[in-house]
Amino acid sequence: MTDRILTTHAGSLPRTPELTRLLVARDQRRAFDQDELAEVTASAVADTVRRQLETGLDIVNDGEVPRVGFSTYVLERIDGFGGAGHRKPTLDSIKFPEYAAFQAKQIVEGADVARVWDPPVAQGLLEYDPALAGITEDLDGFDRELAAQAGRGLAPAGTFFSAATPGIVSTTLLLDAANPHYGDDRAYVFALADQLKLEYDAIVARGHTLQLDAPDLAMERVIQFGDATLEEFLAAVDLHVDALNHAIRDIPREKVRLHVCWGNWQGPHQDDVPVDVLLPHLYRANVGAFSIPLGNPAHQHEAPSFRAHPLPEGAVLIPGVVDVTTNYLEHPQVIANRILEVVDAVGDPTRVIAGTDCGLSTFASYEFVATDVAWAKLGALVEGAAIASRRAFGA
Template sequence: MQLSTDRILTTHVGSLPRSKAVTDAVFAKENEQPVDADAMAATLRSAVEAVVARQVQTGVDIVSDGEMSKISYATYIKDRISGFDGDSERNPPADLEAFPGFLERQASSGGTPSYKRPCCVGEIAVKDMAPLQEDLDNFRAAVTAHAPTEGFMNAASPGVIALFQPNQYYAGHEAYLQALADAMRAEYEAIVDAGFILQLDSPDLGLGRHMLFKGKPEAEYVALANLHVEVLNDALRNIPAEKVRLHVCWGNYEGPHHCDAPMETVLPIALQAKPQALLFESSNPRHAHEWEVFRDAAIPDDKVLVPGVIDSTTNFIEHPRLVAQRIERFADIVGRERVIAGTDCGFSTFAGFGAVDEDIVYAKLGAMVEGAALASDRLWS
């Protein structure tokens, strides 16, 4: 993993806006409509090349494939591992349930993405590695062509798969998680073997508190979240920590967020995870104050912090000076070499859905790059 050795490096959480052609293709496949496989492959290959090029042109150091091929960051796994079918009832976050008028407005305005969330109805096992191989090939070609500082690829953690795909087959939650970890291990190892940094998306540790674990006592939530980390670590047992980064968040949506678990609770759990780098929200106005938690915590010397220094749910373009201030806070806590500038969450968590206009996404990323340069001037002066 590249570190900020002579300046603050920049990255983001992974998903980026998809074109209409890409969105139409992935939804056609999702809805089991006739798809020209060669045409779809060409569309995705071109989209990955274009999204990597634009990240590099914007100045982002550590880039992704934008998750072009995935309809969402968690449900894509149904095409790669067996045991999933059908759809499941939606389970809205507790904060939105507390404001039913807002929840209804979100749903009626298109603010709630529509796609299948299959249930686990059978034995989980590796089904098809070809979709992953296509992603790896497309990303490798784009990285070779545009030469970013480094490339990373997203994969769903066992916990987030369990969060969105309910278990109707295994005897209990722990057995379900372990089966997911055993099946996803092949994807995790293939990404690292291909030469990319593996990013595990694990909002179950934060968002899970007011979805999967809502209504449960605090002690039970903490125990279950720690179980999620234990199972994740088992899935990563063959991968060095410095090849992996972990993203945690409280849900990539504009909403009350007053039911979010505090960072005081989430951080000790997340720090038990094997990945060297931790990506987390720190621009979200419900959590922007929580840099103080990091200041007061015992952060292990081998951990790298990737705070979100720009928001992913609004069209405000952050001032570079504000970005620099956010970076400097964390650099003052753990040292400049252990901070990379990131985003609160992805900008297109679901294909065809994103609160931020595509051109504004890159303007925000550009502000992050400029802010990182300002912070670097101070931190290396």
Template sequence: MTRILTTHVGSLPRSAAVTDLIFAQERGDALDKAQFDAVIAAAVDDAVARQVAAGIDLVSDGEMGKISYATYIKDRITGFDGDSPRTPPADLEAFPSFLERQAKGGGTPSYRRPRCVGPVEPLTLAPLHDDLAHLAAAMARHKPHGAFMNSASPGVIALFQPNDHYPTQDAYLEALAEAMRPEYEAIVAAGLLLQLDSPDLGLGRHMMYKDRSDADYLTLIGHHVDVLNHALRNVPADRVRMHVCWGNYEGPHHCDVEMGVILPTLMRAKPAGLLFETSNPRHQHDWNYFVEQAAIIPDDKILIPGVIDSTTNFIEHPRVVAERIERFAHIVGRDRVIAGTDCGFSTFAGFGAVDPAIVWAKLKTLADGAEIASARLWKAAA
């Protein structure tokens, strides 16, 4: 390549028609399968067209057919039922008035988060095959540079869907990894990049493990990485990327574990690509940790920093985007950096902090900033 490629984390704004169908499906309402497929296919086609028009190289289906990036798995693997109480992150617990305001504003998901109540095993790949077909049709029509599809990591499933069945958390994670393996392998077999969503490695510190020490946390997420690597044993590293974040919400985030603490663990993960936050105010300094720990970054790692924020309606200036890209290019080289976003823009159906029209404008400024950075980086090397 002679330029910086662009991508994003996955979820994109869903229309009211899509959201209504997704929640009807969630409630168990009787649905016309042909109508459902037609609406989702049209939404995926529109999302891919808009991504290409905005200048995004590596596109996704926008997660149009999923209720959320973690709980969709209940329809694809066995062992889940009921609901789970909502446990707020530690930073929001410290500011109860803000937590209440966020809940009233729709920031707390209202859909079910089922618990693990039985053996976790593969159930069906039919919904995945639908997703793959919709994306393949849109790609054939709009011809992006490439595409990826999101899938939940074992750790993020465990983060939002607690274990009531397995004797230990490790046993639960291992069962999840093996149950999700067919989905991981099918996505890669379809010719797409597999993106593993793994907020458990960042957000998990101030949610599921908020009462543990940093040392304990590193041990625990080390096992998350181990089971993920095992689930990827049949998949080439360069066909996989992993997204790590600290929670896609506007909030204090003063309890976020530092990137410098978890970076060595992240570097042990098999996926060649690493997507992470660098644009929100709590993580704009994180590029320094990559400088300080450059020696531990494997030569085959591709860094995909978030160069636009996903929780505010500010449209970043392209020069700011370019500067963020260049910082990482100067650390690992221009050929090992892709411009990304901090997180998704519609973490669950029916919710998005950023106005849909502004989402596309932000993605356009991402592409504009990547163009500026590319011109500077390749001119400097000439």
């Protein structure tokens, strides 16, 4: 029990240009210096953990800075992928061609950009690295820096560590139709669940809350399922929730939080599926907290949905109250107002943790908010939560 509203964020934080260059080179299978990558990564993790604590965030992570992307990092850990796929364009890009042209000017696909829209596909039998080398290295780096900061008298109220869900991997790294091992999406997504379970268990064994990144449960309505019916999309949502439940079957639900979003690009988002349609399906997940964006113009109005669809017993809501697609810096009072609207809908301030809509750097080279503004937003989040706490708890 707490007497104030805690703060956290959705996972990814800004990387340095040096780290981005090295991660993208590795992702593109170009030459890079492994020792330099290790050194730059360690420095970035140290800086990211320190800055979170100095900013005043309560529940922190490693910023996902060692990874090239929140979902495609699994290519470094799971064998069976190859070639190149082609993800569908968003409905935003299809329905707003001038917007699509505008966006294309912002990021030019090429050697200096992570593979987001044309990543490899599942061609063979999936097998997670039995040595768990990648996840162990990441966890070691995070734990080492937490210990270093504790030596300075800085300790978080809690920690979390992100991992991709079977569903987002299956809709990003598509199943090759010629794959002889998996005959359909169900077989593929459950195979991913079996492999990713190794990573999930390793995270929880270190004492961190597992954050499952599952934007597929909302975002893919306007990408992979853009030409499908709503019923077909919701059937896929249920399948993906079943798969993630299978993967976390040995983990207490209070040690898992689920992040769902509609994609963190700055666009129309007019075809996003409403949150009240999703909640009955999301609540089937055996998790203790739900991280859902409510800080952007397309979804801020949906906070009352949590009154109509109360949280599962004992569950916590982590509303996004900071927009991660714009360099506008929210005033702390605006953030406080958003938090208080959510508290009013949920009915209990102890079941609300203030967060961001999504990550601030979901893929290396795909940052849309400047680094200094990103950190200023997190500072405003802390201030806004303090204002809301005084109102909500009468302090």
